[in-house]
Amino acid sequence: MRTAEFRRELRAWLDGHDLAPGDDHGLDAQVAQLARVRRALWEADWMRYGWPREVGGLGGPGVLRAVLGEEVASRDLAEPGIWSMVEVLVPTLIDYAPPALAAEMVPRLLSGREQWCQGFSEPGSGSDLASLSTRAVRDNGGDWVVSGQKVWTSLAQYAARCVLLARTGGPGHDGISAFFVDMDSPGITVRPLRTMHGVDEFAEVFLDEVRVPGERLLGAPGDGWKLAMDLLPHERSTCFWHRIAHLHSRLDRLLADGCEPDAGALGAAWLDLHTARCRSALTQRALAEGGRLGPETSVDKILLATAEQRLFDTARDLLPGTVELTDEGAWRTEYLYSRAATIYGGTAEIQRNIAARRLLDLGKE
């Protein structure tokens, strides 16, 4: 199906099917809403376009997923942050899981039956992910036994599965492997963490001799780092398009909420968003033409994080007192959440390190 046709038909369908969220903006309600939207979109097939048939999709170009997410974000049907887990983890499963496992599991996520999470960061390993110390040891039967701790794992408290990195070999990148772990396995304890914006989206995950069957290894032993690096561009293409659409809707809301008419500040916020959008459009195009995305997506990440923070800084400036004294229109929550944009998914500094090293070719620090 062509992009424009898909968009038109999808819009018509969404106009006729009320999927608007209720008044409860708590995380439980948001996650339930996410599942409801996915289920409806899956049953009506929208959620299947752009995914391969082998995992329950209907095929077609991946750009259709960008369009779907844009419509979902623009109508505020689901928060793009929690929506994005699909875009990050499904391609990973398709590329690294045994085909039968991917075929069995992917439809569960797409259809809203399950949530999944991404267990990379550890208390001692954030930016320096390659230093992670959660260990997986193979036992005689070919299963793996995993022990360690993950932290800031988004949606872990709701997740049925986790794409988990653990050390199976020596130190460094080559010693890391990836697993697809059932979150109800004995030995896993999830402890939600409080966040500063009041939506407690992430958790600590403790793993105490958790048995993971041999066929749940993703790729070969030692492929974990490669998987993590391959996952980043997914995080920065389709999902970014969704997030940028969401931010445009927030700029609209700022105008609708009667902000101070500071044309310079509003124009600057729009210019940043428009720049991120134009860049992301080029990235989607490169992806559509079969290009492999690499370090250049750090540019997208920096542009988006900068645009997001400027937008919410502008909102705070032009709706004076709103963030501090009221929680109308979710400005407070979203302002606070925007502070994390330069931290999650690789910090602003790490992105600049990558740009300097890989894109400007400045050699080592």
Place this chain on the structure above:
Amino acid sequence: MDAEERELLEQTLRKTMSGASGPVLDASLADLGWAEMLAEEPGTAIPLVFRLLGETGAHASVLNDIVLRETGGPPGRTPALPYTGGLWVEWARDGSADDCPLDPSLPLRRVAAGGAVPLAEGRRALGWWLLGTGRAMLALARRHVLDRHQFGRPLASFQALRHRLAEAYVGLEGAEAVLTATGDDDTCALLAKAAAGRAALTAARHCQQALGGIGFTAEHDLHRHVKRALVLDGLLGSARDLTREAGSLLLREGRTPRLVDL
């Protein structure tokens, strides 16, 4: 024009611009078929020629041709062009400047206020020029930090400088995306010039810092590009003017236009 022809044209133009500037370059461009290129393949010719003017540091009076093309006036004239601050200038074709512009090689003359002219194509063209100027500064700074050592290490190994240059790079990449995605819409052109002006000024700031004392000397090339960026930014509306104009549009419409789509 296919990719190979474009590559060849780029090489020829770059070589020409490296050896000539002003009226001499105007003549060379005419010989190379500038008028035909502009008529037949503006989408290729404008970005290429203007970006290369920036990258090589040369100048030519081709902005006049872009503006005249849009107004439909007879070729060869020098239309009055709005400058920031409510000022007006013209780009003299004989290469002479009478006021003393910050960038002394540019033949800009203050003139009386002119009539309204369509600006979209001119802004887009200047956006490409500013992008090229920004890239020229970044190339100078990059070379310098790799070559020069302090404290027994290359300057390029200091993270503070790496991040400044990364910042300059990201701004320029963003501006290029905005320039590339530009349709025929006036608003797209306005945002494109704003993005390019801002990116060039950001690059100027960071590159100047990375070059230290040498970048402050008249014999180093940096200052030429810095001054060019400052002057071109003001022409047909500065990044600040245009950003404010974009904001006024938002306030008028009450909704953010989504100007590019998949």
